[in-house]
Amino acid sequence: MSKLICDVDSLIHMHVNYYIINKNKNLKMAKIEKDFLERKNPTKRDFKAKPFMPRKPIPDLGHDKLDGERFYTQDFMQKEWDSIWTKTWQLACREADLKYEGSFITHEIGKESFLIVKGNDGKVRAFYNVCQHRGNKLCQIEEGELDIFSCPFHGWKWNNDGSLNSVFAPELYKQFENGVPAEELGLPEVKLDSWGGWLWLNMDDKSIPLKEWLGEYGEHLESYNFEKWELIDYQTFEWNGNWKHAVDAFNESYHFTALHPDMIEFGEGHDIPIELSGPHSRMINFNDTVSEVVEDQNSFTPLRETMMGDRIKGGMEKIDEDYSGSAKDLHLHYIEKRRSEEDDIEYYKDMNDEQLIHQYHYFFFPSAVFTNKPEAANVFRYRPHATDPNKCYYDFFILLNNPEGKEFPPRPEHKIYRGNGPELYEEAFRGTFPPVFCNVLAQDGSNMETMQWGNKSDSFKGGILCEQEIRLRHFHQTIDKFIEMTKK
Numbered sequence: 220m221s222k223l224i225c226d227v228d229s230l231i232h233m234h235v236n237y238y239i240i241n242k243n244k245n246l247k248m249a250k251i252e253k254d255f256l257e258r259k260n261p262t263k264r265d266f267k268a269k270p271f272m273p274r275k276p277i278p279d280l281g282h283d284k285l286d287g288e289r290f291y292t293q294d295f296m297q298k299e300w301d302s303i304w305t306k307t308w309q310l311a312c313r314e315a316d317l318k319y320e321g322s323f324i325t326h327e328i329g330k331e332s333f334l335i336v337k338g339n340d341g342k343v344r345a346f347y348n349v350c351q352h353r354g355n356k357l358c359q360i361e362e363g364e365l366d367i368f369s370c371p372f373h374g375w376k377w378n379n380d381g382s383l384n385s386v387f388a389p390e391l392y393k394q395f396e397n398g399v400p401a402e403e404l405g406l407p408e409v410k411l412d413s414w415g416g417w418l419w420l421n422m423d424d425k426s427i428p429l430k431e432w433l434g435e436y437g438e439h440l441e442s443y444n445f446e447k448w449e450l451i452d453y454q455t456f457e458w459n460g461n462w463k464h465a466v467d468a469f470n471e472s473y474h475f476t477a478l479h480p481d482m483i484e485f486g487e488g489h490d491i492p493i494e495l496s497g498p499h500s501r502m503i504n505f506n507d508t509v510s511e512v513v514e515d516q517n518s519f520t521p522l523r524e525t526m527m528g529d530r531i532k533g534g535m536e537k538i539d540e541d542y543s544g545s546a547k548d549l550h551l552h553y554i555e556k557r558r559s560e561e562d563d564i565e566y567y568k569d570m571n572d573e574q575l576i577h578q579y580h581y582f583f584f585p586s587a588v589f590t591n592k593p594e595a596a597n598v599f600r601y602r603p604h605a606t607d608p609n610k611c612y613y614d615f616f617i618l619l620n621n622p623e624g625k626e627f628p629p630r631p632e633h634k635i636y637r638g639n640g641p642e643l644y645e646e647a648f649r650g651t652f653p654p655v656f657c658n659v660l661a662q663d664g665s666n667m668e669t670m671q672w673g674n675k676s677d678s679f680k681g682g683i684l685c686e687q688e689i690r691l692r693h694f695h696q697t698i699d700k701f702i703e704m705t706k707k
């Protein structure tokens with residue numbers, strides 16, 4: 220086993236040490252956690268995903284400042300490419316999107332493009348999407364079905380299993396006098412594996428298996444049976460900031476109060492449980508409650524009426540008429556309601572009480588987030604720009620739980636949106652996403668630019684991180700560890 224693989228393995232298991240180091244520290248508990256833990260009639264049985272609460276100790280990762288250079292220098296961008304993007308598993312696409320022999324998608328990560336294709340032998344493979352003649356981009360469309368991929372420049376061709384089909388006019392090549400070396404000229408393959416109905420690729424052929432990489436968090440999420448979910452929308456936003464600013468912004472909720480004041484009116488993100496596991500991390504945001512930092516904990520304001528209605532049936536429903544409690548405690552009512560419905564809605568049976576209503580946010584290093592309720596999920600993916608550390612891509616996937624395999628209308632076309640403002644997100648999601656969330660995305664998107672700008676200032680002395688930002692510290696320390704490991 221190579222040194223790098225050993226070290227990755229130790230990263231995956233380092234959470235064990237965190238807990239030993241911290242076992243004697245007294246833990247604080249937010250009001251919402253206390254309310255949740257002391258709720259009436261908690262469901263007492265074993266679930267595949269163990270409850271998150273009560274929160275576990277947060278490891279002591281030190282208090283060093285977070286330097287600004289890592290967000291904008293070409294040097295750091297190159298180190299990340301060499302140590303992270305080419306060494307770790309990357310979420311690529313839904314397995315169900317490669318239905319037929321010849322179905323393909325192309326997927327870009329940084330400077331590379333990949334061709335993921337189901338061969339006529341029924342096997343799905345991933346290749347570098349590069350013509351082996353003079354290095355042109357071989358397939359220049361995003362998806363389709365093809366038996367043969369033909370390079371637009373001089374017409375060299377490859378079969379959909381990656382093998383060379385033909386060289387145009389081989390008699391013009393002295394090198395091929397004794398025949399075309401087809402084996403040498405096959406498309407270079409990259410590792411591909413599947414989990415949760417998603418295909419993941421890895422440019423490092425010595426990497427550990429995907430399932431091992433996803434670790435215990437992968438096991439937690441298996442309780443959702445993502446294989447049976449339907450991807451109903453996928454859109455991309457080009458943001459004017461480094462990809463790590465996007466990871467950082469979504470990996471903490473401490474910013475809700477200032478940047479997204481609406482969000483704390485119908486959810487709690489102010490002080491929430493966070494956990495680290497090897498290179499990955501998670502947190503839990505509370506839905507259908509009111510943040511402890513908001514004065515009015517009780518009333519159903521118009522915003523709360525809109526955002527806290529029971530949306531299980533797909534529409535914007537009203538708050539249940541039989542509910543007479545406070546806005547803050549509505550989540551407890553929903554948990555009891557969901558539990559009472561589990562004979563009709565089978566998948567509730569596999570969900571612990573937290574999963575029934577609250578919003579886990581799982582981050583798989585370096586760039587995939589799964590955040591969902593039992594009925595619907597958002598998956599985020601952050602990708603670096605090919606050449607510019609000041610830009611990144613934020614991919615947004617919306618999925619619905621579809622245990623009965625219901626047919627859905629064709630998905631809207633996938634586009635890359637540039638710019639910002641709530642209207643951009645309203646256009647991207649064609650009004651299916653609540654305006655409040657479009658506004659939140661616009662706030663996050665414009666904040667990317669101002670962070671990118673401010674981190675370059677000579678006056679900036681490095682980021683100061685609080686305990687609610689521990690996932691950021693852990694994320695950047697993990698990046699640094701990967702860079703160190705690659706040097707060895």
Ligand code: FES
Nearest residue numbers: 350352353370373
């Ligand atoms: S570069 Fe592709 S055929 Fe020439």
Ligand SMILES: [Fe+2]
Nearest residue numbers: 468474479663
């Ligand atoms: Fe945000």
